[in-house]
Amino acid sequence: MPGVKGYLLVDSDGRSLARTLPDSEQIGSMIVLIRLAAEKMRTALDLERLRHFVLGEGETSFLTVFPLGRYLLAVEQTPQPGIDLPQAIRELVVRFQRQKG
Amino acid sequence: MKQMLNELKSTPGVLGAFVLHPKKGIVANCLPGVFKPDRMIEVSRQLLRIYTATRMNSQGMQDVRLHFDGSIVMLRWVSEELFLVIFCEPRVNTSMISMSANLVAEELLGGVEFPSFAEPGQGRAVTPESLRDSGPLATSLQKVEEVLAGIMGPMAEMILEEAIEEWIRTSRASLETFSSLVKILCREIGDTQRAKLFQDQIRPFIQI
Numbered sequence: 001m002p003g004v005k006g007y008l009l010v011d012s013d014g015r016s017l018a019r020t021l022p023d024s025e026q027i028g029s030m031i032v033l034i035r036l037a038a039e040k041m042r043t044a045l046d047l048e049r050l051r052h053f054v055l056g057e058g059e060t061s062f063l064t065v066f067p068l069g070r071y072l073l074a075v076e077q078t079p080q081p082g083i084d085l086p087q088a089i090r091e092l093v094v095r096f097q098r099q100k101g
Numbered sequence: 102m103k104q105m106l107n108e109l110k111s112t113p114g115v116l117g118a119f120v121l122h123p124k125k126g127i128v129a130n131c132l133p134g135v136f137k138p139d140r141m142i143e144v145s146r147q148l149l150r151i152y153t154a155t156r157m158n159s160q161g162m163q164d165v166r167l168h169f170d171g172s173i174v175m176l177r178w179v180s181e182e183l184f185l186v187i188f189c190e191p192r193v194n195t196s197m198i199s200m201s202a203n204l205v206a207e208e209l210l211g212g213v214e215f216p217s218f219a220e221p222g223q224g225r226a227v228t229p230e231s232l233r234d235s236g237p238l239a240t241s242l243q244k245v246e247e248v249l250a251g252i253m254g255p256m257a258e259m260i261l262e263e264a265i266e267e268w269i270r271t272s273r274a275s276l277e278t279f280s281s282l283v284k285i286l287c288r289e290i291g292d293t294q295r296a297k298l299f300q301d302q303i304r305p306f307i308q309i
Binding site for chain 2: 023025027032033034037038040041042044045047048049050051052053054055056057086
């Protein structure tokens with residue numbers, strides 16, 4: 001996908017299952033902790049599902065993280081004008097799930 | 102600070118915002134009434150955990166956006182001791198919000214003060230800060246804040262600031278109308294027993 005620099009798939013313990021990103025242990029632990037905190041916020045605010053979260057380092061690099069059941073998929077990207085990467089990745093995951101199902 | 106937040110709130114898609122200090126809690130906000138103070142304490146705790154988790158990994162991390170069904174919560178670092186939290190609608194233009202957040206962050210960092218307009222006959226505009234910092238009400242308000250902090254915890258400062266704003270709007274803030282402020286605060290405390298405890302504890306310092 002345009003703008004994607006790398007990915008990391010971790011389980012609910014933050015253990016890496018597949019990756020092209022470096023520092024997978026650290027990033028895995030971080031995104032699991034963030035997801036836990038976000039879920040507590042969701043409960044406190046009576047919000048619905050957490051769709052994804054984005055960690056930004058200025059305007060040049062983003063790590064977008066998608067909860068997929070008990071897994072987390074982190075995708076590092078550089079911003080691409082006109083491309084809704086979260087939506088594109090969600091569609092990709094749905095297509096993959098349908099193929100597997 | 103509140104004025105900056107109100108301007109941020111006027112950005113299309115922004116539902117509300119607050120400024121978070123790790124030790125003092127929420128120091129300013131423009132949140133709608135649906136965001137209850139007790140829930141905001143939990144939200145603030147979790148946001149600080151997110152900040153700590155990200156900073157342990159990357160010193161360059163500047164913001165986090167949590168996309169829920171129904172809303173987006175954005176956490177923006179202003180400095181080590183100040184964070185900007187923005188609640189937005191899900192379809193918001195995130196680039197524009199990010200830009201607005203940057204502007205507010207710069208203003209907060211630079212300590213930019215918007216000019217205030219004094220009412221006719223007054224040397225300067227009456228604000229919660231000016232009443233608490235000096236003048237005949239300062240000591241009483243500081244005592245009230247101490248007692249309120251013991252009852253309401255880290256939300257005390259925010260609750261008091263909003264109550265004083267309402268007091269200034271609805272009554273002429275003075276020792277004679279102090280009971281109006283106490284009534285506003287009792288309403289904000291909500292719980293009857295805790296409100297009574299609050300009144301009992303401030304009675305030695307304030308005539309109500």
